[in-house]
Amino acid sequence: MAESDTPTPARLLPDAVHRAVKPGTALLRLETVRSREGVLDGAWWPRSRDIAEELPALITALTEHLGPITRVGLDATAWRGIPTRLVIDDRVVHLDSFPVGDDTVLVTRGDNDHFSLLVVPPDTTADAARTAMARAVHADNISEAAQILIATTPG
Numbered sequence: 001m002a003e004s005d006t007p008t009p010a011r012l013l014p015d016a017v018h019r020a021v022k023p024g025t026a027l028l029r030l031e032t033v034r035s036r037e038g039v040l041d042g043a044w045w046p047r048s049r050d051i052a053e054e055l056p057a058l059i060t061a062l063t064e065h066l067g068p069i070t071r072v073g074l075d076a077t078a079w080r081g082i083p084t085r086l087v088i089d090d091r092v093v094h095l096d097s098f099p100v101g102d103d104t105v106l107v108t109r110g111d112n113d114h115f116s117l118l119v120v121p122p123d124t125t126a127d128a129a130r131t132a133m134a135r136a137v138h139a140d141n142i143s144e145a146a147q148i149l150i151a152t153t154p155g
């Protein structure tokens with residue numbers, strides 16, 4: 001078999017789930033292919049449902065890889081105390097409440113470039129979170145966020 005025939009493994013961003021989690025750490029995985037053909041573009045594992053506490057680390061991590069984030073859409077029923085905007089790293093990020101479900105966050109870069117992230121519930125075990133996050137970032141993923149969580153949560 002020629003070297004060019006060897007399949008290249010999926011290239012994912014480093015996954016902090018494999019290390020000890022420190023407060024304020026955003027546990028995030030993003031799809032790294034340009035096609036963005038999957039249903040989801042990434043996955044996020046917040047440590048609580050307090051959006052003002054959790055969102056700054058996520059936005060900082062996303063900005064590092066995607067550029068400035070302008071809006072975040074999330075489901076008001078899933079988060080405590082959603083403000084209309086937050087200032088994160090000296091930038092205003094607008095928060096919109098949509099009935100997207102507690103398993104999804106919509107992130108906007110610039111004016112109209114949207115990314116859909118699976119939200120792994122804070123009380124999920126590390127093994128289940130790793131599995132769900134890995135499924136969400138597969139380029140050919142056709143499963144909705146809720147389906148991934150049901151399939152990867154024990155019991």
